[in-house]
Amino acid sequence: MTEKQLKLQIIFKYVFFALFLFFTIDSVSSNGWGFFSYLFAIFATKDFVSGTRLAQAYYRIKKSQK
Template sequence: MRPLLSGLINFVLGVLFTYFAFQQVQENGWGFFSYLLLIIATLDIGSGLRLIFLHFKIKNSQKK
């Protein structure tokens, strides 16, 4: 799969997990599941951004 598409999917999933974590905190407070959702969101957003930057790095190196 292309890095840009994979990066966008990971980024969107990270935002979705962040939303679920906020909903969880509003309903039940800070518990194990809230922290777990935020850890997963952080990993997804980080890997998504890394893949998006990789796409542009590859694209710029192909131009040169």
């Protein structure tokens, strides 16, 4: 995986995190905590954690190259 591809994956993870967080907030405000609210929250959490781990790996790789 190239550096550009890794950066793009990190960006997509955080974009999907923001999108699912928006869906969660919208769903909770209109229907309360239902099935889809929990599902959106789980997806948002998964994308945030995955993006953060990729970002940590990216910075470790960049630091080791110096």
